[in-house]
Amino acid sequence: MEKKPNLLYIFADQWRAHAVGYQNQDEVQTPSIDRFAEESMRFSNAISTFPLCSPHRASLLTGKYPFSAGMWTNCKTGLNEAVMLKPQETCIANVLKEQGYQTGYIGKWHLDASEMNFTQHPKSGASDWDAYTPPGERRQGFDYWLSYGACDDHLNPHYWADSAEQIRPRKWSAEFETDQALAYMGEKSAKDEPFALFLSYNPPHLPYELVPDDYFRLFKDAEVRFRDNVPEEFRTDRMKVITRQYFAAIAGIDHQFGRICQYLKDNNLEEDTLVVLSADHGDMMGSHGLMSKNVWYEESINIPLMIRQKGRIEPGDRDAIFTSPDHMPTLLDLLGIQIPETCQGHSHGNLILGLPSDEPEAxxxxxxxxxxxxxxxxxxxxxxxxxxxxxxxxxxxxxxxxxxxxxxxxxxxxxxxxxxxxxxxxxxxxxxxxxxxxxxxxxxxxxxxxxxxxxxxxxxxx
Incomplete structure (x- = not known):
């Protein structure tokens, strides 16, 4: 029986669709991503249904709308309920594991209830909205695990594997996570079963200033041309610095993604691996006088989405509306796996493969x-x-x-x-x-x- 394609799903946090070089909008430098885009199917109307971390992530992994998955806000503290992705949900890794996939998750999770909801002194050392997710059903079908709940110390990150002891690599988070992703693929690709790895980068999520100097130097003296909808009171020197920091983090993500693309090429995995590059939501960066996300404007909801499998998916642009719950059914369709009835999203599999298809109007x-x-x-x-x-x-x-x-x-x-x-x-x-x-x-x-x-x-x- 022919081995199914590997799946490599990479997504960055708070990365808007405008901040990719080939879009010619934000003044970012993304040569690796631009090369990948030339070889991919690109979706210009990829939309974060609920432009906030936990809701999009829940939708991505379940194929459900956020509210249907119980995710009406972030997994956080201070509420009268512990918001989390329930173990009873059917997630994409559960399905892939049943189909013989080796499953792995690296990076930010933010789908488990904050440990501070239950104790002021967690054994794991988790604080604020953070959480250690132990082996078991709350990992939603992922076997390999190197993750954390929610922490934004990009330059000094921590992770948990299979114990409550923190792992502190003393590296920029995206660089360390890329190291581990390359090691994971090196180990798993030699086996008979395909792998499915989800890699979740936290940058360019704020704090914007927590970006390596090597990347910030690329933009330190760069001119900043604000979008037309950034009001005059936001066009400050401070906002220029923040914008440069945001662009610098994206340049760093591009460099790390380039390492992954080179690895796939060097190890003859480009035709055997379905690669997806996306984000969980965007960032306003001053547009309409707003920062961050969680609003209906394009800077917040419009996210990058590129899908590549060389020799199988024809590169090009598509303008179909592609929302958060569409990811799981589309991926399963492309992998030749039956879509569970629990999925509420639309599969764009036929569209991607050039077969007769329909698409939602809204x-x-x-x-x-x-x-x-x-x-x-x-x-x-x-x-x-x-x-x-x-x-x-x-x-x-x-x-x-x-x-x-x-x-x-x-x-x-x-x-x-x-x-x-x-x-x-x-x-x-x-x-x-x-x-x-x-x-x-x-x-x-x-x-x-x-x-x-x-x-x-x-x-x-x-």
Missing amino acids: GFICSFPGEAQMVKEYEKRGLNHKCFGWRGVRTKEHTYVVYNGYRPDEERKILLYHNAEDPYQQNPVAVADVEGDELAGRFHGYLKEYLELTGDPFLLGR
């Missing part, structure tokens, strides 16, 4: 209030905080958003963005009457379908 996007103090305020008022935040749909040309607010006293807003005409999303149309607006009415219909599918009580909130 993708669901969402965010829930997750700040602990505000959640308690909702509960104090007898309100369901899960009815608030914002929900919407993203099509190839439009973004439609219903905003219920992050505070109980905010007014509902309904916004429609014509992205094709207004790519910087500076001129939204305020929709007063959904029923009286043909486009908004159609998008609102899509939104209702997604809310019903996921059991989301959003429209009951206002």
Whole structure:
């Protein structure tokens, strides 16, 4: 029986689609990624359904919408419940392991409940939102494990393997994780069973300044040209430094990714390995006067997505809407493995292989209030905080958003963005009457379908 392809899935944290060299938008330097992109199928409308770490990750691994997987915010402390990815979920590694794959996970996990929810002095030394995930069902089918929950000390990272003792390599996290990924592939590729390795880089996630000097020097004196939607008050010298630091971290990721690509080439694994490069969400970097993520603007939700298997997948650009829950069914389809009924996402496998296919017209996007103090305020008022935040749909040309607010006293807003005409999303149309607006009415219909599918009580909130 022919050996199935290996799977190598690499994703960076808080890396927006604009920050790739071949896009000619942000002034990044990504020669390795650009070469890989030339050999890949590239998805220009890859969307982070819930542009926040834990929700996207849960969706990626389960093929479910975040709320369906119980992930309405990050795995964190301070809430009245311990948010985590439940062991009962059917995750991609569970399926791959059953099909004979050797499975591994390296890097940031952020899908287990913070240990500080249960004890102030964890044996593992985990603090804040961090967690050691011991061997067993909470690793969701991954056998090899070198990971941590959530910690952003990029220059002095720590990890856990199969005991609560911390591993401290004294290296930039992305460099160390690449070292371990190369070692893993070197060991596993010689065996009869294929491997499936997920590699999760934390940079370019903040703190932006925690980037090796060698990479920052590339941008230290570089001119910074802000995007058109960055307001004047954000065009400061400090913001220029932050932008350079962000670009420097991406240059570092590019260098480490280049090492992996060279390894695959040198070891004749390019045709035997399905390689995916992506991110969990983007970064606003001052656009619309905002930093970080968790908002519906393109800088936050639009992520890189490149898929390569030489000799099998024809390189090129695709504009299909590709959302977070689509990753698992698509990957399984490409590996020739039956998709579990638990998956809610759409498989783009036929599209990628050049076979007759269909594609969704719209993708669901969402965010829930997750700040602990505000959640308690909702509960104090007898309100369901899960009815608030914002929900919407993203099509190839439009973004439609219903905003219920992050505070109980905010007014509902309904916004429609014509992205094709207004790519910087500076001129939204305020929709007063959904029923009286043909486009908004159609998008609102899509939104209702997604809310019903996921059991989301959003429209009951206002």
